[in-house]
Amino acid sequence: MNSTRISYNYSLIPNNPVNRYWLLGFIEGEGTFGFKNLSPYFQLGQHTKNIKVLKNIALYLQTIPQVFTFSKNSLPLKVSYALHTNNSISVISVNNIDSLYDYLMFFLLDMPFQSRKGLDFYYWGIVLHLHKFGYFYLKAGVKLVSEIAKYTNKGRYSTNLTKVSSPSLEDIIKVLKLSLPIQLTPEMRHVKLGQSFSRLVQERNIWVYDKGVLINSQPYASYGKAMEAIGYSRTSLAARRSIDTGKVIGGRYTFYSAPQT
Incomplete structure (x- = not known):
């Protein structure tokens, strides 16, 4: 059976x-x-x-x-x-x-x-x-x-x-209850909404840690550069999706918008 x-x-x-x-x-x-x-x-x-x-x-x-x-x-x-x-x-x-x-x-x-x-x-x-x-x-x-x-x-x-x-x-x-800087409109698809939020960021700093150890003394200026530095594709969304969450990528890497003390 x-x-x-x-x-x-x-x-x-x-x-x-x-x-x-x-x-x-x-x-x-x-x-x-x-x-x-x-x-x-x-x-x-x-x-x-x-x-x-x-x-x-x-x-x-x-x-x-x-x-x-x-x-x-x-x-x-x-x-x-x-x-x-x-x-x-x-x-x-x-x-x-x-x-x-x-x-x-x-x-x-x-x-x-x-x-x-x-x-x-x-x-x-x-x-x-x-x-x-x-x-x-x-x-x-x-x-x-x-x-x-x-x-x-x-x-x-x-x-x-x-x-x-x-x-x-x-x-x-x-x-x-937080205020949203961009409001969803009936014509707006999710991809467009994400792009609009992304354009609000004037300066982006990504600090990358390998098992808790900072891998570069200076932050990376984009998610693509941060991912490339650890051997991933520049188009990977892992850094963007996990920054400041403590989520470990590939069993090793974490991403933050400010240096961790």
Whole structure:
């Protein structure tokens, strides 16, 4: 019935069995509300033998209507396919901030989660909100996103010897009360918003530490130069996403906007 089964009769499976509650149950068991370089993404995985299930889910996700209609230029959910490194697990994922916020987040906010996955989703939704409106580009916003990412991943496991506390409601409200120097407009996509925040920075200093040791006596003038100095691509977002959070990149490097004492 399980791993030793070799006969699959796909004709017995309905062409598209997916509906909103079927999908919710599948997400509670197999879904990931994750963060990559502090940017939220949504992912579902299955054994490659069950790729038809993922394809049906992908088709259903693309039919979800836009609920947050404030945004005028959001694109429907675009699902990416990938094969896990062990070649036996296929995954579908969505990582576009506008699509995740305007379509998927509000769709799932209406759903009755029954497991811990619901709490992960709510914290993930807070991070998505911080990205969508630009709070993430403030120092306090980056710090809050980093704390949420640590908590909702391995930090909450009962087997983790180093427990990570959940961010308090007060801390979340404090960030959401901050004034934003740039206001999101209906026509503005997330990429444009990020570029607008980036242009506000007149002078950028990035101090890079290798296992706590400063690697250069002078700061780097751009994220690209900082990443290049440690052997990464200049286009990598790792420094930009982790600066002042204490997040370790590549098991070694941390990035700060001021020297650490």
